[in-house]
Structures are given as C-alpha cells and as structure tokens.
Amino acid sequence: MNTKTIKEMGWDELVIGAALYSFEGDINYNVAEVLPEDRHYSETNSKMAYVGDWRVYKPVWNSELCIDCQNCWLYCPDTSIISRDKKMVGVDYDHCKGCGICVEVCPTNPKSLLMFAEQEKNEEALTQWPQKTKGE
Amino acid sequence: MNKKIMELDTVEVWDGNMAAAQAFRQADIDVVAAYPITPSTPTVENYAGFHANGFIDGEFVMVESEHAAMSACVGAAAAGGRVATATSSQGFALMIEVLYQASGMRLPITLMQVNRALAAPLNVNGDHSDMYLGRDSGWINICSFSPQEVYDMTLCSFKIGEHLDVRLPVIVNQDGFMCSHTAQNVNVLDDKTACDFVGAYKAVNSMLDFSKPVTHGVQTEENWHFEHKAKQHSALMGSTKVIDEVFAEFEQLTGRKYNRVETYKLEDAEVVIVALGTTYESAQIAADQMRNEGIKAGIIAPRVIRPFPLEELASALQNVKAIACMDRSAPGGTVGMLFNEVSGALFNTPARPVMSNIIYGLGGRDMTIAILCDIYRELDKDAKSGKRNGPLQRFVGVRGPELGFYNV
Amino acid sequence: MSNQKEIKNLKSFSTAAERFEGAHVLCPGCAHSIIVREILNATNDNLVVSAATGCLEVCTAIYPHTSWDCSWIHIGFENASTAVAGAESMHKALKRKGRLDPNQKDPKFVAFGGDGATYDIGFQWISGCFERGHDMMYVCLDNEVYANTGGQRSSSTPIGASATTSPAGSTSYGEKKNKKDMLAIMAAHGAPYVAQVAPNKWKDMVKKIQTGFATEGPVFINAMSACTTEWKFPMHKTVEASDLAVDSLVFPLYEIINGTELNITYRPKNVIPVRDYLAFQPRFKHLFKPQYEYIIDEWQKRVDAKWDYLQRREEARV
Numbered sequence: 001m002n003t004k005t006i007k008e009m010g011w012d013e014l015v016i017g018a019a020l021y022s023f024e025g026d027i028n029y030n031v032a033e034v035l036p037e038d039r040h041y042s043e044t045n046s047k048m049a050y051v052g053d054w055r056v057y058k059p060v061w062n063s064e065l066c067i068d069c070q071n072c073w074l075y076c077p078d079t080s081i082i083s084r085d086k087k088m089v090g091v092d093y094d095h096c097k098g099c100g101i102c103v104e105v106c107p108t109n110p111k112s113l114l115m116f117a118e119q120e121k122n123e124e125a126l127t128q129w130p131q132k133t134k135g136e
Numbered sequence: 137m138n139k140k141i142m143e144l145d146t147v148e149v150w151d152g153n154m155a156a157a158q159a160f161r162q163a164d165i166d167v168v169a170a171y172p173i174t175p176s177t178p179t180v181e182n183y184a185g186f187h188a189n190g191f192i193d194g195e196f197v198m199v200e201s202e203h204a205a206m207s208a209c210v211g212a213a214a215a216g217g218r219v220a221t222a223t224s225s226q227g228f229a230l231m232i233e234v235l236y237q238a239s240g241m242r243l244p245i246t247l248m249q250v251n252r253a254l255a256a257p258l259n260v261n262g263d264h265s266d267m268y269l270g271r272d273s274g275w276i277n278i279c280s281f282s283p284q285e286v287y288d289m290t291l292c293s294f295k296i297g298e299h300l301d302v303r304l305p306v307i308v309n310q311d312g313f314m315c316s317h318t319a320q321n322v323n324v325l326d327d328k329t330a331c332d333f334v335g336a337y338k339a340v341n342s343m344l345d346f347s348k349p350v351t352h353g354v355q356t357e358e359n360w361h362f363e364h365k366a367k368q369h370s371a372l373m374g375s376t377k378v379i380d381e382v383f384a385e386f387e388q389l390t391g392r393k394y395n396r397v398e399t400y401k402l403e404d405a406e407v408v409i410v411a412l413g414t415t416y417e418s419a420q421i422a423a424d425q426m427r428n429e430g431i432k433a434g435i436i437a438p439r440v441i442r443p444f445p446l447e448e449l450a451s452a453l454q455n456v457k458a459i460a461c462m463d464r465s466a467p468g469g470t471v472g473m474l475f476n477e478v479s480g481a482l483f484n485t486p487a488r489p490v491m492s493n494i495i496y497g498l499g500g501r502d503m504t505i506a507i508l509c510d511i512y513r514e515l516d517k518d519a520k521s522g523k524r525n526g527p528l529q530r531f532v533g534v535r536g537p538e539l540g541f542y543n544v
Numbered sequence: 545m546s547n548q549k550e551i552k553n554l555k556s557f558s559t560a561a562e563r564f565e566g567a568h569v570l571c572p573g574c575a576h577s578i579i580v581r582e583i584l585n586a587t588n589d590n591l592v593v594s595a596a597t598g599c600l601e602v603c604t605a606i607y608p609h610t611s612w613d614c615s616w617i618h619i620g621f622e623n624a625s626t627a628v629a630g631a632e633s634m635h636k637a638l639k640r641k642g643r644l645d646p647n648q649k650d651p652k653f654v655a656f657g658g659d660g661a662t663y664d665i666g667f668q669w670i671s672g673c674f675e676r677g678h679d680m681m682y683v684c685l686d687n688e689v690y691a692n693t694g695g696q697r698s699s700s701t702p703i704g705a706s707a708t709t710s711p712a713g714s715t716s717y718g719e720k721k722n723k724k725d726m727l728a729i730m731a732a733h734g735a736p737y738v739a740q741v742a743p744n745k746w747k748d749m750v751k752k753i754q755t756g757f758a759t760e761g762p763v764f765i766n767a768m769s770a771c772t773t774e775w776k777f778p779m780h781k782t783v784e785a786s787d788l789a790v791d792s793l794v795f796p797l798y799e800i801i802n803g804t805e806l807n808i809t810y811r812p813k814n815v816i817p818v819r820d821y822l823a824f825q826p827r828f829k830h831l832f833k834p835q836y837e838y839i840i841d842e843w844q845k846r847v848d849a850k851w852d853y854l855q856r857r858e859e860a861r862v
Contacts, residue, residue, distance in 0.1 A: 017242035077577035095566030100780030200672030211630025
C-alpha cells in the first residue's frame with residue numbers, strides 16, 4: 001500500500017484540527033507497559049525525528065567501567081540513555097543533543113561517560129579513556 | 137437521553153432563555169461549563185434548576201469566568217462528548233481567543249449567544265455587537281428570531297456541528313431581552329423525539345480513547361499553518377450541505393421549514409430590508425403595511441451568517457431596486473457588516489440596486505414598526521429615483537442632529 | 545485512591561517504559577524534560593495531559609511531531625488547568641452515563657504550566673479548578689521567568705534576578721518584587737495535597753507524585769526547573785544547579801496535606817550559603833557588585849526566615 005508521508009500531503013489530506021497521533025493505527029496495549037521497541041510509532045511521533053545534528057560533542061559510553069547506577073538514564077533530558085532490565089544499553093545518538101548532563105552525573109572514577117568531539121569515532125574514543133583520578 | 141423525562145405540553149410558553157435551556161436538556165449534553173452574564177444568565181440558571189431536580193445526567197460545571205467556561209468546554213469536547221455553554225457580550229469578548237482555538241481544533245461545541253451590546257458604555261440590552269465580534273472566529277453562526285427558533289436552532293446545532301463532515305463549533309444567536317426574556321408560544325418535541333433527532337454523539341480523536349493517543353492543539357509554523365486554516369475554512373464553507381440536510385430533516389419532523397437565507401415577500405419585492413434578530417419579525421408587519429400602501433416591500437435575512445450565503449443572497453436580490461442593510465452594531469469606523477457582505481455578494485452580478493446602510497437599535501434602542509415603515513418609504517423613494525437621497529450610512533433612532541457618512 | 549506501581553530504587557525506576565519521547569526541541573540540558581520524564585515514569589496509569597503555552601508545549605508539540613505517548617491537549621496560555629478540568633468533567637459524565645469501558649481504570653489528569661502560566665496569566669483558572677475540586681494534578685514547571693519568549697519576568701522571578709523586562713542596569717539590580725508563595729496559596733484553597741519538588745531529588749519527587757496520583761481531588765506540585773538558557777549556567781550543570789537550589793534552602797522541599805500538615809521532606813546534611821547558589825548563575829552576577837551585596841544578605845535572611853517558618857509550622861501541625 002502506497003501511503004503518503006505527511007510532508008507530501010495537501011491540506012485536504014491532513015488530520016483535522018492539526019491533531020497528531022502518537023502511534024500507527026489503534027493500539028490494544030497500555031503504552032506504559034510496553035517497551036518502545038515493541039510499540040508502533042507513527043511518523044508524527046518525535047521518536048521518529050532526528051536531533052543528532054544539534055550536537056557539537058557527544059557522550060561516549062564505556063561499558064566496562066559502567067556500574068549501571070542509572071543516574072544518566074534518570075537525568076537525560078532527551079530520553080537518549082537507553083536502559084533495559086536495570087542495565088545500561090547505550091546512547092541514542094538520534095536524539096542526544098550533547099548537553100553533557102550524563103557525564104556530570106556519572107559517579108564512577110574514571111567516568112563511564114565522557115564527551116568527545118562529534119567527529120570522533122567511538123572506538124577511538126574508548127582507547128583514549130583517562131585513568132582513575134586520585135583524591136576524588 | 138437523560139433518564140428522568142420531563143413531561144411537556146405540545147405548546148409551551150417559554151422565553152428565549154427557557155427555550156435554550158430546554159433544548160440543552162433534551163439534547164442530552166455531557167458537559168455544560170458555564171458562567172452567568174446578563175441576559176444569558178437564565179439559560180444557565182434554568183439548566184442548573186433542571187440539574188438540581190435530577191433531569192440532567194451529564195456534568196454541570198459553574199466555572200469562574202467565561203474564558204474558563206469555553207476552556208473547559210474545549211477540554212471536555214476534546215475528551216470526546218457533547219458540550220455546550222451560554223454567554224453574551226462581555227463574556228463572549230472575554231472568551232474570544234478560546235473561540236478561535238475551539239474552531240481551529242475542530243471541536244463541536246454549541247454556544248447559546250444571547251446578543252447584548254459591548255461596553256463601553258456598559259449596557260445589558262440587546263444589540264448585535266457581540267454577534268459581529270465573533271464573525272471571523274471560525275464558528276458556524278446561526279441566528280434565531282424568536283423563542284421557537286431558539287429551541288429549534290439549538291437542537292439543530294448539535295446535529296450540524298457534530299456531523300463527521302463538519303466537526304465545527306456552532307453559535308446560536310438570539311436577541312438579548314427582546315427574545316431571551318420575551319415569552320411566546322413554542323411548539324416543542326417530547327424528550328425522546330428531540331433526543332433522537334439530535335442523535336448520539338460521535339467521537340473523533342477523543343482524548344479518552346486510549347487505543348489512539350492523540351495530541352490536540354499543536355503549534356504550526358509557517359510551513360504548516362496555512363494548510364490547516366485552509367482545511368478549516370473548507371469545512372466551514374462545506375457545512376452548508378449538512379445545514380441544509382439537517383434543516384430538511386427538521387422540517388420532516390416538525391413541519392417547520394428553516395433556510396440558510398430567510399425571505400419574506402421577496403419574490404416580487406422592489407424595496408428590501410436586510411435585518412437579523414427580532415427586527416425581522418417587526419419588519420414583516422411593516423412590510424405588510426407597506427404592501428397596503430402599494431409599496432412592494434420585502435425582507436431578507438441571512439439566518440446562517442457563517443458560512444455566509446453569498447450566492448443565495450445574491451441570486452435572491454437580483455430584481456430588487458433598493459436595499460437597506462440594517463446593522464444593529466456600532467460600526468467601528470466603516471459601514472456595517474450586513475452592508476459590506478450583501479454589497480459584496482451583489483457586486484459580481486448584473487444587479488445594481490440602490491444600497492444603503494442603517495445603524496440602529498444600539499444598546500437595546502427599540503426599532504419600531506413605524507420607523508421600519510419610514511425606512512421602507514425612503515427605500516421606495518430611492519427605488520423610484522434610481523439613486524440614494526442621502527448619505528450611504530445613516531444612524532436611525534438616535535436623538536440629535538442627522539448622522540450620516542459616505543456621500544458616494 | 546489508586547494503587548501506584550512500587551518503585552524501590554533507581555534501578556527499578558529505570559525499567560519504566562518512557563512515554564515522553566526524545567527529539568523534542570527543548571534546549572539541551574532543560575530541566576523541564578527531566579521533570580516530565582520523572583513524573584510520567586512514576587505511573588503506569590492512562591494519562592490525559594495538558595500543557596500551557598510555553599517551553600514545554602511549544603517544544604513537544606510542534607507540527608508535525610508530538611513527543612507525547614499519551615492523550616495531550618494545549619489550548620492557550622491561561623487554561624491548561626481548565627483544559628484537563630473539562631476533560632475530567634467529561635470523564636465523570638461519560639462514566640456515569642455508561643459510555644466508557646467499565647474495565648478501564650480511571651485515567652490521571654495532569655496539567656503542566658510554566659511559572660508564567662501558573663503564577664500570572666493562568667492564576668484565576670487554577671484557582672477555579674482547585675475551588676471546584678476537580679480530580680487532577682497541576683504541575684508548575686518553575687524556571688522563574690517567561691523562558692519561552694526570551695526570559696521576561698514573572699511573579700515567580702526572585703528579587704535581584706536580571707530578566708529582560710526587569711534587567712539589571714546602571715540604576716537597577718533587576719527584579720524588585722518578592723516571589724509569590726504559590727504553595728501557600730494553593731494549600732489555602734483547601735487542596736488535599738500540595739508539594740514542592742526538584743528533579744535532582746528524584747525519589748522525593750516520585751514519592752510526592754505518586755502521593756498526588758493517589759490523592760482524590762486537586763493536587764498542586766511546584767517543580768523547581770533550573771533553566772540553563774535563562775539562568776545562564778552551562779547546559780551540563782542542570783543537576784548541580786538543582787542541588788544548589790535545594791541545599792541552600794532557596795527551594796525547600798516540603799509538602800502540605802489538607803492545608804495544615806506541613807512536612808519538610810528534605811533536610812540537607814550541609815546547608816549551602818545562598819551566596820553560593822546566586823554565584824552559580826549569571827542572572828545574579830550583578831548582585832556581587834559592592835553596591836548590591838546587601839541584597840545577597842537580605843536573600844540569606846529571607847531564606848533563613850522561611851526555613852524557620854517551615855520548621856515551626858511542621859512542628860505545630862497547623
């Protein structure tokens with residue numbers, strides 16, 4: 001079925017009242033009890049949008065140092081720290097704006113999240129990880 | 137239908153406010169959120185009385201201002217149910233931004249507007265300044281001229297606004313005091329018939345439908361706004377089809393025929409008054425008197441002022457020689473709305489009647505049959521001479537020197 | 545009363561399935577977003593949410609995208625509270641008339657508004673909703689200015705803050721009026737529960753939010769929202785700004801139950817001088833000029849007096 005994207009629609013095809021649906025079609029589940037990967041997001045849900053280009057610096061996650069405290073998950077303003085089953089999974093680079101809060105609240109020494117230049121490859125960044133700092 | 141039925145006579149004696157309140161009761165509204173203001177207060181008080189005596193199953197919320205009344209109506213309508221309120225004048229002016237928000241969000245709401253002058257100076261009596269204030273708000277706008285029509289149009293308003301091809305809020309106007317506080321015979325429907333006519337509410341994008349979470353009231357920037365306003369205008373313009381259907385269905389049910397343009401003795405009329413509200417009925421008596429004097433007088437009224445019946449008005453007025461557009465609203469530095477819109481309708485047709493604009497009845501100043509007869513006689517002079525014998529716009533009925541504007 | 549899910553610790557909190565999506569256009573580091581996530585993640589109930597015109601609304605519902613995985617409405621600036629009150633009334637009516645699924649649990653009605661919408665332009669509307677006793681929660685996201693339009697003063701703007709319409713200048717130290725005490729005002733409405741929260745104390749916030757959701761009637765939550773853009777601290781220091789606010793007692797965390805039972809819910813181990821809180825934010829930097837230092841002293845006195853008052857009320861149970 002060839003359905004138009006919203007950007008291709010004329011005034012006559014848009015939903016009345018400029019209303020936006022969060023999901024495709026009808027859902028028969030409680031959204032709060034279904035993980036995002038199992039939901040059927042509509043194209044008009046901001047989850048499907050990209051703000052990664054806001055970044056100048058990006059957080060890189062070092063899974064070996066991480067203790068899964070969930071601070072970064074808690075304080076990310078952009079729902080960009082992904083946690084599953086009480087364990088850190090990674091950074092959602094489509095939605096991360098590079099604010100750096102996750103790095104600030106990371107309690108490990110050295111931190112398990114650090115900011116690197118956007119162009120830096122994550123694998124490279126991980127090789128440049130600082131050592132444990134004394135006296136903190 | 138509300139569980140407790142009210143037994144009514146086939147003909148009741150109701151003023152316009154009671155007619156509105158009864159129509160509200162019979163329409164089985166889910167939420168009425170309202171605030172009192174003269175002269176619409178009795179609509180709300182009557183409804184409160186019904187509620188206190190068990191005749192209303194829905195919610196009745198007395199809020200703290202008219203802006204809050206319409207805001208609560210919008211929230212309730214978006215939640216997915218039948219909603220209505222009543223107001224006038226200052227209250228209408230206070231809620232004006234929410235009116236635009238309601239129509240932009242395409243939410244069916246019925247507003248009983250008991251027309252009253254806008255301050256300053258402060259005045260509680262009937263004129264159309266509040267009706268005119270709302271003309272661009274994107275609401276369907278229907279006028280009723282008597283308590284019977286208030287009852288009938290209010291019942292129709294829900295059916296029209298909630299129709300899936302329309303989904304727009306509807307204002308039903310009536311003259312403050314002259315209609316709202318004047319009791320007349322009203323032929324009524326029994327509760328069940330009335331409720332069945334209005335029909336069950338159909339939900340669209342309801343916030344209480346958790347199978348389809350929806351976001352209402354977004355921001356649209358310059359790359360989207362135009363499309364949504366175009367869509368809204370298109371729906372408002374296209375609602376004429378549904379209005380005609382509902383009026384036809386209503387006629388089938390009651391024998392009372394309503395039209396988007398009402399006319400009286402227009403078929404052979406040479407001189408015509410355009411007027412809304414209770415003036416229409418006074419003009420009917422004046423027109424009959426004129427006919428006895430040999431003047432071919434007629435009346436035309438756009439009962440539905442929005443969507444404006446431009447084509448129907450234009451075609452009905454093709455053979456008329458002189459027209460007085462009577463506007464019951466302070467004109468604010470130009471000619472009145474009816475003058476503008478009727479002239480505009482006629483401009484692209486061959487007809488070139490002598491047009492004039494009469495400002496009258498502000499703040500409840502009476503428009504008498506005698507004055508209407510004089511207006512017809514002036515029109516007759518205009519028709520016979522083929523030109524106007526005075527300024528384009530005249531204030532009629534005001535004490536002091538002649539007041540007129542635009543000598544074209 | 546409604547049963548809210550149990551959240552034992554941060555790890556179990558992190559298993560929440562997010563209903564506030566990313567790629568909204570709030571500033572990087574915005575506390576509004578942290579607060580909204582904490583609130584929405586505190587419950588699994590169906591939600592009907594409204595927002596007043598302001599940062600949250602504009603940035604999360606800008607066509608053609610919505611960041612809300614729940615029913616949501618924006619009407620205007622004043623009426624976020626009345627919007628959900630109307631929805632709540634409709635819910636009552638439809639439930640009574642038997643038009644809702646009888647197996648569906650009652651949703652929660654939550655209105656969000658900034659301090660502009662709450663303290664100023666929407667004040668009457670909130671008052672009306674609370675007087676009528678709707679079963680709803682109102683959350684004020686308090687960043688102490690009209691942030692969305694560039695940082696104009698509101699009646700929440702504290703003394704000495706430089707806002708664009710109360711700027712610091714050669715003859716002015718910025719805002720001159722004291723901040724309105726919204727919690728006292730809302731408690732005086734007879735609201736069954738009002739509370740002040742801050743996003744850095746997530747456990748305190750979640751506990752209060754869950755209490756609010758479990759309370760029948762109108763609940764008012766004042767959430768301290770440190771604004772990197774308008775308070776002008778670096779965007780990665782939002783949590784630190786919040787820490788300073790609660791640890792200096794500028795933003796004390798407490799709740800009032802039924803208007804009389806006041807409970808302080810956070811007592812900092814080390815109370816930080818107000819001076820340090822002010823020094824952190826460039827919107828106060830002019831107060832450190834010699835001619836305005838007295839304002840910092842007055843600030844400390846005010847905060848001390850408020851803290852003393854809160855403790856006395858907590859003890860007296862009035």
